[in-house]
Amino acid sequence: MNAIQGILLIAIGSIGAASFYVPFKKVKVWSWESYWIMQGFAAWLLVPFLFAWLTVPDNALFEVLANAPTKPKMLAILFGILWGIGGLTFGLSIRYLGVALGQSLALGLTAAFGTLVPPLVNPDESLSLILVLGVGICVAGIAIIGYAGSLKNKTMSEEQRKAAVAEFALKKGILIAVLAGVMSACFNYGLEAAKPIEELTRSYGTNPLFLKNPSLVFILWGGFLTNAVYCVYLNIKKKTYRDYFGSGLHIFFNNLFFTFLAGFLWFLQFHFLGMGQSKLPEDIAVFGWSILMALNISFSNIWGIILKEWKGASRKTMWVLVAGIIVLIASTFVVSL
Template sequence: MDIIILGVLLHFIGGFASGSFYIPYKKVRGWAWESYWITGGLVSWLIVPLIAAQLTVPGWADILRQAAPSTLAWTYLFGVLWGIGGLTFGLTMRYLGLSLGMSLIMGLTSALGALMPPLYRDLFTDDSTGTLSAMCTNLGGQCVLIGVAVSLVGIALCGRAGFIKEREVPDSTKFQSVSEFALGKGLLVAVISGVLSASFSYGITAGRPLAAAAVEHGANSLFQNNVTFMVIMWGGLTTNGLWCLWLNWRNKTFHNYRDRSTPLLANYLLVACAGTLWFLQFFFYGMGESRLHNDASSWVLHMSFIIIVSNAWGLYFKEWQGTSKATKGLLLAGILVILAAITLVGYGNYLS
């Protein structure tokens, strides 16, 4: 029981980091979005994962050199896909804000993270266990499928609240909390982000041999995923780096990095803080998963805490100021439905 409590606590810390990481970005002044996103990304996808591996996994470089090319390739590929999800995640925060954006993305990611692996096994493998058709015939699988359907209802409620918010709130208030609020763009990128962000979970699964090698090299099992995280993060850095550098070129914003008319030191410290928080969500996620020994349940638990924390911050920053009680109630109902769906998905995986 103590191990389970520790695992839940670690997931809460990771969820808090994820739900909070975008706050320092809101304080950056005078930089284009692409400039602060990729600068923070260098911290979260390159520097901090390297430091974490260096401190916690003896011989991490040897583990990578000796790993099977297929393991590295699949882990990196899922990182690339997750990177696209992370890129559109940043755009979602930019257009929708913390509460609505996080709720939509996390609901989709949780549902797809549970549904896609069994669908893949059904279509492309000869494995008769853990498939979508098998899920339909047992109680655990049926709970997962019901949870996925319920999550879509919650997402629809949150989206409906967003549409009403756009009508109710005057532009002066709307753009005060989310300076570039755009519901149409935000919903589109939220769907893309939610679909592809689940690839991080697939990357952890593909990198299982790296985690096993880390333990064999003497790493504490709490930190067994830190080498895997490095490879996934490299994939994320690839997609985000290419996109942001292209935006720098198109928008002529390369000067941001040395523009002394902006608070350069403060901006760099803020993006470093944001990038560190971004990585810490997975650092603590990896530790929590190592104690619960159930990747699917860990994933949905992580999503739950992110939704709770991000919406608490959204209320704190008054993103829904000026909306009616009915609209706030609709948003709250959507969030509660998503949390109920995540609980169903987690319980279904536990039964399975």
Template sequence: MASDPVLGLTLITLAGIATACFYAPFKQVRGWAWETYWLAFGVTSWVVGPWLAAWLTVPQLGEVLSDAPGRALAMSFIFGALWGVGSLTNGLALRYLGLSLGWAIPLGLCAALGTLLPPAVSGEFPQLLQTSSGRMTLVSVAVGLVGIAICAKAGSLKDRELSMQAKREAISEFNLGRGLWLSVVAGVMSACMAFGIAEGKPIAAVAIEHGAAEVWQNTPLFAVLLLGGFATNAAWCLVLGIRHRTARQLAEGPALRLSFNYLLCTLAGALWYLQSLFYGMGETKMGRYRFAGWSVLMACIIIFSNLWGLAFREWAGTSRTTRTWLAAGLAVLVLSALMTSYGSYLATYESY
């Protein structure tokens, strides 16, 4: 399949925008606890969206799944469940830190682990050092980590400059300590998504054999992987719902408020699933170094989530120095994404 780095980067950028936007509708949900709206959101993002897309884009979906290797199906589901722990803690980190700081730390770890570990585990890492494209890709990952560190520095300065009252005006449940450790767990566990994608490639291959277009080959893979993620998140949300007696919120309250809350959660879920859809399409266009698309996705999410943070005035009241650190971090992350795309571009010439 011919690679197209520019198209791949564009699709992955759209995936990053969708991810950065998905949490915004939750700010308008009324009368629901976090576990209530997170469960409602998960049904759309991790069950309905993925399986509907797979059914619409892959001929003979049932036969594809029955013919796919059992190990690929099992490992995709298992890594999806492990990724679900990262998604769950990431959602909590966003709850306690806001859109800006709540993305920077977990995605910093996730970008490094999700990009570097798959080729390391498969034994391909030494080969990366022998080509210009591989070296460029590795440097781009390092640059991305520097950009993430700069964004984290901006978040640290913000924390020092604002009073607790000012922080809670922007983020109602602000809790720095709790948010930080959740961010670390989220970053480590979210990297399992990259492993799930790598292990599930035989599913995509079977989809192509059954007539699926190459650009849609990953939709059944993501359907299985995200089902594992939903299992983890749903289990924890139900535990919290029983413990806090909030499960009844899914059916209680004024009909108008219920309808509006479900609409907002569906919108959030649709936006989140667009990440998987666009990333799955873009990843097929990134050439030999398609694994680098993961770091591009992480960088794009941080860039656009910080823009949302500015829109929600999460940085209101901070000094010009702090905002300069934030702008510098975003600029470095853009550079990282461009370097990664260039590395993939170089790889297309080295393959001949």
């Protein structure tokens, strides 16, 4: 029963993550780099700190952050910086491929690398058959969805593709999605490196559901640094820094609300990942990462259908897409069998 509870908790966060790009549809005037870094400020700095502060008892968060072992802190930040490259290119993959296909390709690779590599490099963790089977099913689902994307590209005209995704560019999008997927897996490496911080957090009487929250502060700070450097560079190069103060107060507060909403939704995946993994049996808790990625892909493709990114695709393409989503969802339940 605990495994089912864990999966359901992860699914709640996954719904938020798969939905995070939707509020951007309400952002007006601002360039991509401006609204991306604003959601990042909320997702990677503000909200993680707030959740950690609320869930570590007796206002002890600052003590935890200060007293955490130096090496795990530095590794968490380092992996966060590397993950930031994945997070940055992840946004670009959605920009060029759409919510459905962009997230499917990027998150699929993230699922495979992020789940399989920690047991391979850590002698204290075993690479169980159930783990390999679950990831294998997940990758099969990703391949099916990728095939659906290929069918969509062949059967839709250029005008139809542009209508569904304004900046659609298949080859560029796929290359960026591959880079995003590989680098985004560094987030899970950061979580593995930060386990001593979890133990320190436990010593302060923190509920086991929330032990990962202080670790997220370090990882996401590193990710924010990477994205901030690139987005500020684009703001200066393209003179889009004017977005923040040159579009009027109404647009500024409208965009602030929707970018912060996007950041809040995005962060939920990792808050609930920590909660869900605490419910999974210890020998398969590592599979929580793959569960999250598979559910993110499934829900993002549902959003892709709602947002009409697949409008004009053939019936065969839609059946292939649905089959891929079903396989992905099935992969998340392998651990409970």
